Amino acid sequence: MKKIGILFGQENTFPAAFVERVNQITKGKDIVAEYVIIDKVLQGEPTEYAVIIDRISQDVPFYRAYLKNAALNGTAVINNPFWWTADEKFFNNCLATKIGVPVPKTVLLPSKEHPTDTNHNSFRNLKYPLDWDSIFKYVGFPAYMKPHAGGGWKSVYKVTDVQDLWTKHAETGQLVMLLQEEIVFEEYFRCYCIGQKYVRIMPYEPRNPHHLRYDAQMKAQGEAAKKLLATMEDYVLRLNKALGYDFNTVEFAVREGVPYAIDFCNPAPDADLHSVGEANFEWVVETAAQYAIERAKAHKDGQNNLSWGTFVTYSAGYTPIIPEATSSGKKASKKASTKKATESTAEAVTEASEDSKKTTTRSTKSKNK
Numbered sequence: 001m002k003k004i005g006i007l008f009g010q011e012n013t014f015p016a017a018f019v020e021r022v023n024q025i026t027k028g029k030d031i032v033a034e035y036v037i038i039d040k041v042l043q044g045e046p047t048e049y050a051v052i053i054d055r056i057s058q059d060v061p062f063y064r065a066y067l068k069n070a071a072l073n074g075t076a077v078i079n080n081p082f083w084w085t086a087d088e089k090f091f092n093n094c095l096a097t098k099i100g101v102p103v104p105k106t107v108l109l110p111s112k113e114h115p116t117d118t119n120h121n122s123f124r125n126l127k128y129p130l131d132w133d134s135i136f137k138y139v140g141f142p143a144y145m146k147p148h149a150g151g152g153w154k155s156v157y158k159v160t161d162v163q164d165l166w167t168k169h170a171e172t173g174q175l176v177m178l179l180q181e182e183i184v185f186e187e188y189f190r191c192y193c194i195g196q197k198y199v200r201i202m203p204y205e206p207r208n209p210h211h212l213r214y215d216a217q218m219k220a221q222g223e224a225a226k227k228l229l230a231t232m233e234d235y236v237l238r239l240n241k242a243l244g245y246d247f248n249t250v251e252f253a254v255r256e257g258v259p260y261a262i263d264f265c266n267p268a269p270d271a272d273l274h275s276v277g278e279a280n281f282e283w284v285v286e287t288a289a290q291y292a293i294e295r296a297k298a299h300k301d302g303q304n305n306l307s308w309g310t311f312v313t314y315s316a317g318y319t320p321i322i323p324e325a326t327s328s329g330k331k332a333s334k335k336a337s338t339k340k341a342t343e344s345t346a347e348a349v350t351e352a353s354e355d356s357k358k359t360t361t362r363s364t365k366s367k368n369k
Contacts, residue, residue, distance in 0.1 A: 002032075002051075002296045002297075003031075003032055003034065003050060004033040006019060006033070006035060006055065007052055007053065007055060007056055012272075013272050014284070017281070019035065026293060036052060038066060044069070046074060046075070047070045047073065049075050050076065050305075051077075051078065052078070053292060054077055054268065056268065058268055067081040074301055076298075077306060080308065083244050088149035088265065089147075089178065090106065090178055095242055096239065099242050100238065101235045101238055102260045103260060104260055105140075106181065107138065109145075109179055110130075111175055111176050111177070112169050112170055112172050132162075136162065141162075143182050144157065144181075145157045145159055145180070146180065148177060149176070151266060165179070183260050186254055188205060188216070188252065188254065189204055189232060191250045192248075192249055192280075193236050193237070193240045193247075194288055195246055195291040196244075196245070198291065200280065200287075201233065201236075202276075202280055204251065214275065214277050228259065232259050239264050242309050243311065245267055245307075247269070248266055249266040250263070
């Protein structure tokens with residue numbers, strides 16, 4: 001009997017629905033799902049789980065260490081805890097430029113305050129002042145400033161000019177920040193991606209209160225809509241294949257018909273019924289359950305059962321990233337478009353939009369911690 005476990009924190013609706021769905025599908029034969037239970041963690045000792053869905057280790061270092069040991073001993077952890085530990089948003093943007101996915105112009109800013117246990121001598125390689133004129137010319141104003149790692153819309157600032165930047169940067173303490181071009185968008189989308197092959201594209205309005213963000217509809221129509229959906233699906237697959245995430249969301253801001261990837265480092269994305277709506281919730285529960293079962297069936301005891309992105313696998317093989325990663329993304333997109341499970345169609349978007357209307361009166365603060 002193989003076990004699928006889910007590791008989670010304060011969220012309520014998704015974990016229970018996921019466990020129930022897996023057990024409904026398998027009927028308890030050969031594969032069973034349950035909440036992960038930890039009573040001790042011994043070095044080098046395996047867990048009882050073939051697959052673990054990780055929804056919380058980004059906030060609990062103890063869990064992250066537990067998952068690395070589990071992965072070392074053969075558990076397929078979704079998402080890969082080693083890569084998740086190494087990844088951050090600035091690298092994401094840098095990689096996107098190499099695989100043909102449009103992103104806003106972005107620069108990295110040093111922290112306002114010295115990190116703990118450092119002083120001015122720790123920064124003798126950093127020129128003072130920075131070439132601010134070139135930075136401002138490259139990004140332009142208004143712009144957005146946000147942490148180079150992390151999520152949840154924390155410490156995100158809109159800056160209107162240089163003085164506004166200085167004022168708000170002074171509030172950021174030891175955070176390393178990004179300064180990013182503002183994309184004035186006509187449409188905005190959030191896309192689930194599971195298993196680097198199953199995609200669901202959802203209209204999304206980030207300026208709405210949290211519980212109303214999925215209360216949006218696609219504006220493009222006809223051929224323009226089909227082209228936009230196909231392009232976003234292609235970009236979602238390119239990004240997740242390159243990064244190696246098996247459970248992620250990608251957000252796009254569409255300007256003049258071009259989807260710019262805004263945020264695509266969300267390996268424990270919102271999957272709460274009361275915020276994403278019934279149709280989106282049903283899709284993510286069913287797809288995550290089917291994919292976890294797929295991984296459990298493919299699991300081999302004592303072997304490395306993790307997913308690794310093409311950036312890592314190509315780098316390990318000394319293979320050029322740019323042509324191979326781009327080609328891989330295009331082939332993956334073409335193949336994925338034929339899969340029934342992939343939901344990036346106008347009908348799916350309409351369904352998500354209609355369902356979101358039913359959920360606008362619900363209390364929806366997502367609890368992913």
